[in-house]
Amino acid sequence: MVVILKPGTSQNEIRKLVAKFEAMDLRVGVTNGVDCSILGLVGDTTKVDADKILLNECVERVTRISEPYKKANRKFHPEDTVVDVDGVPVGGNNFTVIAGPCSVESEEQIIEVAKRVQEQGATMLRGGAFKPRTSPYSFQGLGTEGLDLLLAAKAETGLPIVTEIMAPRYCDLFEQKVDLVQVGARNMQNFELLKEVGKMSKPVLLKRGLANTYEEWIMSAEYIMSEGNENVILCERGIRTFEKYTRNTLDVSAVPSIKRMCHLPIIIDPSHSGGYSWLVEPLALSGVAAGADGLIIEVHNDPAHALCDGQQSLTPPQFGDLMGKVEKMVDLMGKTVVK
Ligand code: PEP
Ligand code: MN
Numbered sequence: 001m002v003v004i005l006k007p008g009t010s011q012n013e014i015r016k017l018v019a020k021f022e023a024m025d026l027r028v029g030v031t032n033g034v035d036c037s038i039l040g041l042v043g044d045t046t047k048v049d050a051d052k053i054l055l056n057e058c059v060e061r062v063t064r065i066s067e068p069y070k071k072a073n074r075k076f077h078p079e080d081t082v083v084d085v086d087g088v089p090v091g092g093n094n095f096t097v098i099a100g101p102c103s104v105e106s107e108e109q110i111i112e113v114a115k116r117v118q119e120q121g122a123t124m125l126r127g128g129a130f131k132p133r134t135s136p137y138s139f140q141g142l143g144t145e146g147l148d149l150l151l152a153a154k155a156e157t158g159l160p161i162v163t164e165i166m167a168p169r170y171c172d173l174f175e176q177k178v179d180l181v182q183v184g185a186r187n188m189q190n191f192e193l194l195k196e197v198g199k200m201s202k203p204v205l206l207k208r209g210l211a212n213t214y215e216e217w218i219m220s221a222e223y224i225m226s227e228g229n230e231n232v233i234l235c236e237r238g239i240r241t242f243e244k245y246t247r248n249t250l251d252v253s254a255v256p257s258i259k260r261m262c263h264l265p266i267i268i269d270p271s272h273s274g275g276y277s278w279l280v281e282p283l284a285l286s287g288v289a290a291g292a293d294g295l296i297i298e299v300h301n302d303p304a305h306a307l308c309d310g311q312q313s314l315t316p317p318q319f320g321d322l323m324g325k326v327e328k329m330v331d332l333m334g335k336t337v338v339k
Contacts, residue, residue, distance in 0.1 A: 198227025247275020
């Protein structure tokens with residue numbers, strides 16, 4: 001971290017500032033220029049609040065040189081992290097496909113969809129039980145009963161289950177029942193929730209917030225990791241832009257950028273990114289081409305009557321078609337589809 005002082009700062013003021021930083025266990029190098037002096041802070045600056053340093057009258061500017069995240073940082077962990085979800089690997093040379101309905105609606109529905117997506121090559125089942133809906137009058141999900149229906153589908157197929165947690169009070173329940181705990185876009189910066197899922201032993205799927213930067217997203221992963229849970233998978237699900245034609249805008253650059261910044265696996269959600277079933281295939285394939293580690297796709301046996309997100313859901317045959325293309329693209333990228 002570099003602290004640039006205002007012209008005319010006295011040596012006495014510099015000494016006081018240096019003492020303050022040294023008291024924070026940092027080493028300080030002072031460079032006295034013609035017009036101004038510069039302090040170079042060396043050590044663990046993750047706990048240093050740059051805005052607070054600016055409160056010192058003599059400070060002109062503060063620049064961070066190293067990233068504020070340590071555990072998720074690729075620099076300190078050059079190899080890819082592979083997360084194990086109840087025996088299914090995500091990351092490294094693996095390409096993992098998660099599929100299932102937006103919401104769990106009934107036992108027949110979730111078991112039927114689970115069987116169909118498994119036949120077509122999915123190795124994990126998604127399905128929302130607690131749904132984050134924009135309107136309080138929309139279907140909110142089946143709640144705890146939904147978790148039990150997911151478990152019934154797992155008992156039939158063996159597929160590990162992925163579902164969204166909305167509040168810290170559900171952590172114990174999810175710890176017992178869920179294989180991959182999803183933190184949704186709307187909760188990406190719910191720091192209390194992040195800290196609590198950080199104490200769980202189950203891996204976490206952290207979706208990118210609707211308008212969050214890569215660094216903010218990685219910092220949210222860092223929250224989970226700093227509590228001891230290092231099994232975090234990131235998911236790009238489209239961001240808000242000025243474009244209204246599509247539901248969101250898939251940020252394909254997120255994949256290579258996140259991989260450069262961080263060692264965690266990153267998967268793509270083409271369903272929420274585009275918001276229409278006809279957009280799922282091109283977006284999914286672009287994610288594979290960008291180097292993603294997997295996909296999470298909404299599939300419904302009867303999209304026209306889905307209780308949530310039918311317009312962006314694929315039918316099982318459409319999902320099967322897509323899987324054929326995905327396999328070819330994954331091969332081209334030098335990865336292997338997890339079977
Ligand atoms: C979901 O995957 O069911 C969901 C609600 O996604 P997001 O949090 O990305 O909107
Ligand atoms: Mn959905």
